[in-house]
Amino acid sequence: MNSNRPKNLDLTTIELPLPAKASILHRISGFALFFAVAFMLCALGASLESEQSFNELKEVMNGGLAKFITWGILSALGYHFVAGVKHLLMDMGIGETKESGRTGAIITLIAGVVVIVLAGVWVW
């Protein structure tokens, strides 16, 4: 590889195009989900251990902080899901041009917002 090729990777000087925004949010949500797995396993363990721990978990999940964390995890999961489906579609050659890539990014971002709002409605 030619190591002398010019490059500008200073992201603060670049206005990211929409597909790039959809992409970096996919990465950020994935990074967050990595740590969210610990919360999910905690909840799964408590939900399956005994009837008592199941009911205690239900009680805990009614708390404000728990609801906020649940909403956060569902939001990350929902967005990662939507953006992941876009990825799989693009692997199949759908939405790969500049224009359709932009359209795909817009659809992904809108669908992401819808999922995040619906998750909030579901939790509260």
Add this chain to the structure above:
Amino acid sequence: MVNSVTNFGRSGLYDWVIQRLSAVILAIYTLFLFGFVVATPDLTFAEWHGLFSQVWMKVFSLAALISICAHAWVGMWTISTDYITGSTSLRFIFQLVMAGFLFTYLVWGIDILWSV
């Protein structure tokens, strides 16, 4: 370019396939669990425990758990090789910590699934 010796299959194509296959498994599992919870309002412990007692559900859940580990490894490996390019040892330590998390998730998850 960073050294790719720690990537999953020592090949980008192999990682690419693993990433997609695990994504599809996780998507189906997520939709299934979501569907089950929505279709079962006022979910009771007996219903929930009954679901996870089924052998097919244990197989399905274990497939999802392994998929999480593979999927997250490829994702975190990519993040580490994109951003931690200055120091090989720092990148290796990051990858080691990530692998530690995922191994813990795997054993923890198996313990939960097999205690049912």
